[in-house]
Amino acid sequence: MKISLIGGGSWGTTLAQVLTDNGHETLVYDINESAVNKINHGEHPFFSNHIEGIKATTNLKEALAFSDYLVLAVPTKFMRQSLKEINLNADRKLHFINVSKGIEPETLKRVSEIVDEEINPEWLGAYAVLTGPSHAEEVIERKLTVLTAASFTPWFAKSVQSLFSNQKYLRIYTSDDLIGCEVGGAIKNAIAIVSGMMTGYGLGENARAALITRGILEIVRVVVYMGGKKETAFGLTGIGDLIVTASSLNSRNFNAGLRIGQGIPVDQVLNESKMVVEGVRAIAAAKDLCRSSNIELPIIEVAYDVIFNHMTVEDAITILLTRELKAETIE
C-alpha cells in the first residue's frame, strides 16, 4: 500500500521505516526542509541510524495525492493547524492514523475530536490511534515493540494492525476503546515528567515505583472521566506506556523532568529540548480537568505548580508527603 506521513520527526520518520520494512510505499511530509533533505538522503533527521526506501516532501498537496491513508505524527500543539491545512487541500475521503499523544489544553479535546472539528465530513474517512510503549530510538533499531491500534471503526483498527505488524519486531493489538487509548497516551506523559523530576532531585527507585503505582490511578481517573474504560489504563496504552516513559533516558518527558529536578529553570529546559515534550501541555489540560470536576489528581496538581508557578520540586514532594494519611485506594 501507499501511505503518507504528516510530520517527519523522530516518530514519523521511524514509523515510515516500519511501513517500508513491511513492504509499503511511504511519503513523509514535513515543514522542515532540512529534515526532508536528510530523509531523502537516507538519514534519520533525529538519530544517527541510516534509513532506506523513504521519500519526503515539503509539499502537502503531493503528500495528500500520494495516499488516502495519512499517519498524523506532528506534535499535538501543531495538530489543529496541520489539520486545517490538510482540510484546505483535500479533494477526497482520507483515513487518519494518529500517533501523537496529547490533549489540547485550551479545549480539553483529544486528537480524534480535533480531527472531527477540522476535517470537513466530505473528506473524513476512518480514524484510529496507534499508541503504546514505544521509543523511536528502539523501534528504528528494530527492537521488539508492542502497540495498540484503537478505533470506533473495527475494520480500520484491523487495517492499521496489519499495516504496522510484522513478525520480526512489531506486534499490534486492536482495541475499540479509542477514548481510553488516547487519554492514557496523553496523561502518562504528565506522570513521566514527575518521575524525571524526582530522579533529578535525587530520589530513588522506591519513589519511582510508588509514583508509577499512584500515577496510574490518576490516569484511570482521567480516562474514566473522559469516557474511556478503566481496564484500558491497565493495558499497553496506559500502564505499559507509563512504565517506559517514566523510567527511560530515551524519554523526552522524563528527561525534561530530570533537568527540572536538577534545578535547571523550566523555561530553559523546554527551550533547549530539541524534541517535543508533550507532557507539559498534558499537565495543563489535566489541571484544568481538576478545576472543572471533582477528580483528585494530587501528583498532577503539584507538577502543575512546579511547571507553571515556580514551585520547587522539594516543596512539591513535601506537599505530597504531608497529605492526610489514609487507606490505600485502587481507583
Ligand SMILES: NC(=O)C1=CN([C@@H]2O[C@H](COP(=O)(O)OP(=O)(O)OC[C@H]3O[C@@H](n4cnc5c(N)ncnc54)[C@H](OP(=O)(O)O)[C@@H]3O)[C@@H](O)[C@H]2O)C=CC1
Ligand atoms: N519520539 C517518540 O519516540 C515518540 C513520539 N510520539 C509522539 O509523536 C508525536 C511527534 O513526536 P516526535 O516525532 O517525537 O516529535 P519531533 O519533535 O521529533 O518531530 C516533530 C516534527 O514535526 C514537524 N512539524 C511541526 N509542525 C508541523 C506541521 N504543521 N506540518 C508538518 N510537520 C510539522 C517538526 O518540524 P520542526 O522541527 O520544524 O518544528 C518536526 O520535524 C508527539 O505527539 C509524541 O508524543 C509517540 C510515540 C513515540
Ligand SMILES: O=C(CO)COP(=O)(O)O
Ligand atoms: O510516548 C512516548 C513513548 O511511548 C514518547 O514520549 P517520551 O519520549 O516522553 O517517552
